[in-house]
Amino acid sequence: MYQGKAFQYGDNVDTDVIIPARYLNAPSAEELAKHCMEDIDVNFVKEVETGDIMVGGENFGCGSSREHAPIAIRASGISCVIAASFARIFYRNAINIGFPILECPEAAARIKKGDTVTVDAESGVITNVTTGEVFHATPFPAFINRIIENGGLLPYLVKKQEGEAKLTSILHLSRETASAPKSWRVPFVFSKRWAKSMATPSISPRILPVVVPSMLAESLCRRRP
DSSP states (O other), X not given: OEXXXXXXXXXXXXXXXXXXXXXXXOSSHXXXXXXXXXXXXXXXHHHOOTTOEEEEOTTBTBSOOOTHHHHHHHXXXXXXXXXXXXXXXXXXXHHHTTOOXXXXXXHHHHOOTTOEEEEETTTTEEEETTTTEEEEOOXXXXXXXXXXXXXXXXXXXXXXXXXXXXXXXXXXXXXXXXXXXXXXXXXXXXXXXXXXXXXXXXXXXXTHHHHHHHHHHHXXXXXXX
16 A cells, blocks of 8 residues: 655656666666656656655656666655556566556546545545545556565566475475375474465465475484484
């Protein structure tokens, strides 16, 4: 859930005004953020606070394919962007860096600068707290939500790969100990909370009660003379 005051802009806000090309060599996201939107809203960086929400019209983020644009917006403190529609490459770049965006023409048309807005990205519900109006955007599918929750495509893929490697290792141990003598196997009291903490996108808590006892058995077997 995100909540903040709205910064409202019109149609065709392009990447050159989101972050002008003269700043693309900035050494960090924080430096980019200092110049975000300055060519169309010189006061933006002075007024924006962490959690605020940006609202745009049609074709938000058009222009060049620079990933700097969503990076600069996020680094400025904006928690998400609502627009009537997004340029295709900006849309993909935002997801790639784990930055939530929602398409909702009705909300984009009705929200004004300074309105307090809440956004539930998971359900797509947008509420203008100032006016009491509620809007419904199409939420992202589950796999895109997982990318955003993990901080972007690269962190998501790394975590997914680590999870698959962990699962392969666990299943390998399970197969190795399947033939161990029964006298070597021990009861295992399994904690559901621990199962959830061990789970990854690739390892369901449901399978851990089956394979973790085998891991423990393997450890004990290696210690027996």
